[in-house]
Structure formats: C-alpha cells, structure tokens
Amino acid sequence: MNILVCVKQIPDPATPGELTAEHTLKREAKLILDESDSFGVEMALQLVDKAGGGDVTLISVAPNGEVSGLRTALAMGAAKAVLVSDPSLSGSDSLSTAKVIAKAVERVGDADLLLTATESTDGYTGTIPAQVAELLDWPSLTFAKQVTIADGKVTIQRQTEAGYDVVEASLPAVVSVTAGVVEPRYPSFKGIMAAKNKPVDAVKPADLGLADDQVGWAGARQKITSVEQAPERQAGEKIEDDGTAFEAVVAYLEKLKVV
Amino acid sequence: MKILVFAEADNGAPVTSTLELLTKARALGDVEAAYVGSDVDAVAAAVGEYGATKLYTADSQGSLVGVVGASLIAAVIAVGQPDLVLFAQTYDGRDAVGRLSARIDRPVLTNGYSVTVDGDSVSIGAQVFGGRVLVETQFTGPTPHLAAIRPKSFVAEPSGGAAATIEQVDLGETGRSTEAKVLDHHVEEREGPKLEEATIVVSGGRGIGSAESYGPLVDELAQLLKGASGASRAIVDAGWVPYSKQVGQTGKTVKPKLYIALGISGATQHLVGMKGSDNIIAINKDAEAPIFSVADLGVVGDVQKVVPKLIEALKAKS
Known part of the structure; x- marks a missing residue:
C-alpha cells in the first residue's frame, strides 16, 4: 500500500496575514505544516500500517524552497517527499496548483491513494482534491470522516449536512479527509532526527513538463482589481462575571425577544 | 450575460444556497440551472419561481451528485456556452466546480461573497484574513467563468416565474470519475433548524x-x-x-x-x-x-x- 499525502507549508495562522505588493500571501517567516494536513499524514501512516507495509510519500508545492513543514510530516513517519518549488509558482491559483500536484503524483508513480485535507488553512479554496482527481482521471471521495481500505477498494464515510454517506470506489483514488478524523501523533525525538536524512526530491515545474504560462499569475488567468480594509464591527458592552452575569444575558435575550 | 447555476436540492426542494444564487443571477442576466438528483419536476418548478428558465438534468446513477454535476455542466457548456457558472461553496458544489474546472481547463474563483458584472467582465469579491480585507478579482481568460459563492452571501427572493423547462442531458464520457458510488445514506437525528x-x-x-x-x-x-x-x-x-x-x-x-x-x-x-x-x-x-x-x-x-x-x-x- 503506497499512499501519497498533499501537505502545504503555510505561514503561522496565529500571526496576522498580509499581502505582498503582487497581491500574494506574504510568506517571509518560517513556514509550518498546515495543521489540516496533519490528519491526512496520520491517516496515511495508519492505513499503511494496517495494510502491513508500504510507503507514505509527501507532496508539497511552494514558491520558495521551504522544507520545515515537510520535515515535521517526515518526522511523524512519512518515508520521503516531493517538493515542487520555483519562484514561477508565485500567484498560482487552485487549478495551476492541482496541475503541479497531478504531475508530481505521476512522477512518484505506483500510488494506491492520494490523501488531502478538505482545504488549506491559508488559501482555503477547497477545490484542489476534485481538480487533482479529474486531472489524473481518478475517482474523488471527498469530506471523509472515516476511511477504510480492503480488497482494492476504498470506502469512506462522507460528511453531509444530514449525517454521512457511505461512498466506495476502486483504487487508485483521491480522498480528502476532514479535520479531527484521527489524532495526529507528535513526532518523537527519534522521528525528528530520522527526518533530517529522509529524501526530499526537489523539482521545478519545468521538470514535470509544465510550461511557465501554466502556473503562477499567468496560469491563473485572473487579476486582482481592488484590495481594501473591511469595515470593522463595533464592540458593545463587556461585563465581568461576579456570579450573576447570566442575568445580563437573560436580559439581553429578553430585549431581543428570543425568550 | 448567460448564467448557469448548479442547483442542489434536499427532498425535492432546492437548498437555500441555490435560491440565493438564482436570485443574484437573475439580476445579472439570463439564468438557467443544472441539477443532478430526484424530484426533477418539483425542482424545476422551484428554480423557475426564482428565475431559472431551463433546468438541465441528468441521473446520478448512484455516483456523487457533484461529480455527475461536473459532467452535466460540461455537456451543457459544449452546446450552450454560458458566460458564467455559479456554484454554492457546499460539499457537492465544491466537488462539481473542482471537477469541472479541471475538465474544461478554466480557473475557479472561490469563497465569493459578491458577483459584479460590467459589460463582459466578471469580478468576484472575497474576504481574506478572517474578513479584515476585501479582495476583488476579475476573470481575464476565456468564458465560461467559474465561481463558488459562500452560502448566505445573498438574500433569496422569489420572482414568481413559471416552472423551468426540463432538459435531460446525455453525459457522454465520464471516465473513472463516476466510479465513486454512494452505497448508503446515514441521517443523524437533529433537533431544531439547520x-x-x-x-x-x-x-x-x-x-x-x-x-x-x-x-x-x-x-x-x-x-x-x-x-x-x-x-x-x-x-x-x-x-x-x-x-x-x-x-x-x-x-x-x-x-x-x-x-x-x-x-x-x-x-x-x-x-x-x-x-x-x-x-x-x-x-x-x-x-x-x-x-x-x-x-x-x-x-x-x-x-x-x-x-x-x-x-x-x-x-x-x-
């Protein structure tokens, strides 16, 4: 069982985001592993373990050569990584990024499954799993809250508004996993040390057969026409609870006539 | 401006996010809808009431409706060429717009909260950084343009239109995309509203x-x-x-x-x-x-x- 996992390296979501003059996300500080992707990495490690063998390979796309987020996922137990990196990727939209990922999947070859998060924390377009699946002509099973693999098939519980659907497809397939489906392990000290020597295959879009105008701003076929600050909402009354604050809440609810 | 809306329904009634898109779309141009699922007559009547004149439809045959929706819309585009296709940023809407975007090689603007049409140009507004910053993005490539809009961006209001004309569409080649089959629906008990x-x-x-x-x-x-x-x-x-x-x-x-x-x-x-x-x-x-x-x-x-x-x-x- 060989499983690929998309992992994005993002600016720390705890720090306020900023745009560059070119309207891309500022990525100057160290990038970290998107927490959304830690669920896919953990799921992949568990599925490979259950299957009794195989490799977990990471795929990451970044305009700069950042590897620190990748090292975190390698320290969790992934065997190796493909990092597609080049300044020409700056400004890439979701479809261009999906094209890069699909080519990287083909470069690794011999994969049974591609796991992704439902969306990244920074860009959150939420379309890449379906786009990559379409480019590879693989089935896509999205919004999984449970994943099982048996007899060459993957079966998921797919989150719906009403509950969940059981969805099944033959392999290879793309599966996007929702947050919280598994508990991501913390990298051990041994894992962190081992991650330093795990292979990272660093490639450029051109190495994957992608032309410059298929990625970055050229490939995105869109332009940002305005960026402005949103009007701020005003804060109202703030009280300290002295044991009776619930009464203020009740009074507020009465004022709104909801009780 | 010809606009196609990807319609979703629950028990024969279009979901609110679909009605919101139809309401917005009919203010911008001529509206048609594409729908995968059951109760087609009821859905055609309801989307008509919100301004759609035609409902393109196909049977899901047990596959995910968003995935089939992408094939349906690709088939509609091949003959009808809408300028803009709108999707709600829902589970199935995201499957549909993602698949379609790769199928026809068009970018998609996501998480929109506004749609602006000025002549032939289409812009989508999105909130970034937790809503601190508002960004307008304009499509610069060839049509059809694809956009996913967050539910609750517009207020749904009926126009009182007649039922939409139903057109069954032959999907053609769907590749391995329709191999993912829904085996079972699990409904969790919920008290109160959505x-x-x-x-x-x-x-x-x-x-x-x-x-x-x-x-x-x-x-x-x-x-x-x-x-x-x-x-x-x-x-x-x-x-x-x-x-x-x-x-x-x-x-x-x-x-x-x-x-x-x-x-x-x-x-x-x-x-x-x-x-x-x-x-x-x-x-x-x-x-x-x-x-x-x-x-x-x-x-x-x-x-x-x-x-x-x-x-x-x-x-x-x-």
Missing part, C-alpha cells in the same frame, strides 16, 4: 472544557432557544464534534439574528464565519480574547459556570 438557516446559533470552543460538555452546554442552550449548535475549528480539529458544525473560514458562514459564542477565543478563522450576525453574545474567561471585539454583549467569565446558571434561569422562565 446551522446555516437558524435564527439563533450557539457555538462552543475550547473553553467548554471537554467533548462531554458540548451536549449539556452548547446543544442544551441551542435547543432551549430553538436554535442550532455550531463549533469553532479548535474543537472540530480535536474531534469533539464533526466538521459539519464548524463555523468559520474553513467551515460555514452563518448570519443569524443572534450568535452566542461559548468559550471561543475568536481567531480570525472563526470571526469571518459569524461576524455578519445581527447580534453577538460572547462568554469567555480571557478578557483579552478577540471575540469581545465583535460582541454586543461580552461576559468575561467561565463558560462552565455561567452557562449552567443561564440554562437554569431560561428553564425557570419557560
């Missing part, structure tokens, strides 16, 4: 203390107020509640009459999903929590102490 349609939403965050506290604090208060219960990303990531309850950037947008945030610090990730609410009450231990910057009533206190008293007082009143 999260996105509720007039009152009560959400819980880390401050509720544990997964076990969600029922007695968040669900209980939501039920007492006949509202829906939601959650911050932190407790969804922790596995306390499912993803469908998440309010925020990577979850749902809600705009209820009243939003009550229990033990939620108010990361920008969360604020973007709820700060459009008419009224906001926040209860949180940390007086510096950002949630207080958007709250009309802020209570600095322990949710685990304040909420049981609040529930008791509300029960005594009813």
Whole structure:
C-alpha cells in the first residue's frame, strides 16, 4: 500500500496575514505544516500500517524552497517527499496548483491513494482534491470522516449536512479527509532526527513538463482589481462575571425577544 | 450575460444556497440551472419561481451528485456556452466546480461573497484574513467563468416565474470519475433548524472544557432557544464534534439574528464565519480574547459556570 499525502507549508495562522505588493500571501517567516494536513499524514501512516507495509510519500508545492513543514510530516513517519518549488509558482491559483500536484503524483508513480485535507488553512479554496482527481482521471471521495481500505477498494464515510454517506470506489483514488478524523501523533525525538536524512526530491515545474504560462499569475488567468480594509464591527458592552452575569444575558435575550 | 447555476436540492426542494444564487443571477442576466438528483419536476418548478428558465438534468446513477454535476455542466457548456457558472461553496458544489474546472481547463474563483458584472467582465469579491480585507478579482481568460459563492452571501427572493423547462442531458464520457458510488445514506437525528438557516446559533470552543460538555452546554442552550449548535475549528480539529458544525473560514458562514459564542477565543478563522450576525453574545474567561471585539454583549467569565446558571434561569422562565 503506497499512499501519497498533499501537505502545504503555510505561514503561522496565529500571526496576522498580509499581502505582498503582487497581491500574494506574504510568506517571509518560517513556514509550518498546515495543521489540516496533519490528519491526512496520520491517516496515511495508519492505513499503511494496517495494510502491513508500504510507503507514505509527501507532496508539497511552494514558491520558495521551504522544507520545515515537510520535515515535521517526515518526522511523524512519512518515508520521503516531493517538493515542487520555483519562484514561477508565485500567484498560482487552485487549478495551476492541482496541475503541479497531478504531475508530481505521476512522477512518484505506483500510488494506491492520494490523501488531502478538505482545504488549506491559508488559501482555503477547497477545490484542489476534485481538480487533482479529474486531472489524473481518478475517482474523488471527498469530506471523509472515516476511511477504510480492503480488497482494492476504498470506502469512506462522507460528511453531509444530514449525517454521512457511505461512498466506495476502486483504487487508485483521491480522498480528502476532514479535520479531527484521527489524532495526529507528535513526532518523537527519534522521528525528528530520522527526518533530517529522509529524501526530499526537489523539482521545478519545468521538470514535470509544465510550461511557465501554466502556473503562477499567468496560469491563473485572473487579476486582482481592488484590495481594501473591511469595515470593522463595533464592540458593545463587556461585563465581568461576579456570579450573576447570566442575568445580563437573560436580559439581553429578553430585549431581543428570543425568550 | 448567460448564467448557469448548479442547483442542489434536499427532498425535492432546492437548498437555500441555490435560491440565493438564482436570485443574484437573475439580476445579472439570463439564468438557467443544472441539477443532478430526484424530484426533477418539483425542482424545476422551484428554480423557475426564482428565475431559472431551463433546468438541465441528468441521473446520478448512484455516483456523487457533484461529480455527475461536473459532467452535466460540461455537456451543457459544449452546446450552450454560458458566460458564467455559479456554484454554492457546499460539499457537492465544491466537488462539481473542482471537477469541472479541471475538465474544461478554466480557473475557479472561490469563497465569493459578491458577483459584479460590467459589460463582459466578471469580478468576484472575497474576504481574506478572517474578513479584515476585501479582495476583488476579475476573470481575464476565456468564458465560461467559474465561481463558488459562500452560502448566505445573498438574500433569496422569489420572482414568481413559471416552472423551468426540463432538459435531460446525455453525459457522454465520464471516465473513472463516476466510479465513486454512494452505497448508503446515514441521517443523524437533529433537533431544531439547520446551522446555516437558524435564527439563533450557539457555538462552543475550547473553553467548554471537554467533548462531554458540548451536549449539556452548547446543544442544551441551542435547543432551549430553538436554535442550532455550531463549533469553532479548535474543537472540530480535536474531534469533539464533526466538521459539519464548524463555523468559520474553513467551515460555514452563518448570519443569524443572534450568535452566542461559548468559550471561543475568536481567531480570525472563526470571526469571518459569524461576524455578519445581527447580534453577538460572547462568554469567555480571557478578557483579552478577540471575540469581545465583535460582541454586543461580552461576559468575561467561565463558560462552565455561567452557562449552567443561564440554562437554569431560561428553564425557570419557560
């Protein structure tokens, strides 16, 4: 069982985001592993373990050569990584990024499954799993809250508004996993040390057969026409609870006539 | 401007986000809809009432409706060439727009909250950085343009139009995409309204203390107020509640009459999903929590102490 996992390296979501003059996300500080992707990495490690063998390979796309987020996922137990990196990727939209990922999947070859998060924390377009699946002509099973693999098939519980659907497809397939489906392990000290020597295959879009105008701003076929600050909402009354604050809440609810 | 809307329905009735898109689309141009699922006659009548003149449809044959929807729309585009195709940013809407975008090699603008048409040009507005910054993006490539719009961006209003004409569409080659089959639907019992349609939403965050506290604090208060219960990303990531309850950037947008945030610090990730609410009450231990910057009533206190008293007082009143 060989499983690929998309992992994005993002600016720390705890720090306020900023745009560059070119309207891309500022990525100057160290990038970290998107927490959304830690669920896919953990799921992949568990599925490979259950299957009794195989490799977990990471795929990451970044305009700069950042590897620190990748090292975190390698320290969790992934065997190796493909990092597609080049300044020409700056400004890439979701479809261009999906094209890069699909080519990287083909470069690794011999994969049974591609796991992704439902969306990244920074860009959150939420379309890449379906786009990559379409480019590879693989089935896509999205919004999984449970994943099982048996007899060459993957079966998921797919989150719906009403509950969940059981969805099944033959392999290879793309599966996007929702947050919280598994508990991501913390990298051990041994894992962190081992991650330093795990292979990272660093490639450029051109190495994957992608032309410059298929990625970055050229490939995105869109332009940002305005960026402005949103009007701020005003804060109202703030009280300290002295044991009776619930009464203020009740009074507020009465004022709104909801009780 | 010819606009095609990807319509979704639940038990024969279009979902609210579909009606919102139709309402917006008919103000911008001529509207048609594409739909995969059952109850086609009822859906055609309902989308007609919101301005669609035609309903293209195909049978899902057990595959995911978003995936089949992509093939359906690709077939419609091959003969009808709409200028713009709108999707709601829902589970199936995201499957459909993602698949279609790769199939016809067109970019997609996502998380839109506005659509602006000026002559032939189309722009989509989106909120970034937790809604602090508004960005307008214009399509520069060939049509059709594809956009996914967050539910609650527009208000649905019927136009009183006649039922849409139904046109069955032959899907043609779908490749391996339709191999993913739905074997079973599982409906979880839910009391009260849907999260996105509720007039009152009560959400819980880390401050509720544990997964076990969600029922007695968040669900209980939501039920007492006949509202829906939601959650911050932190407790969804922790596995306390499912993803469908998440309010925020990577979850749902809600705009209820009243939003009550229990033990939620108010990361920008969360604020973007709820700060459009008419009224906001926040209860949180940390007086510096950002949630207080958007709250009309802020209570600095322990949710685990304040909420049981609040529930008791509300029960005594009813």
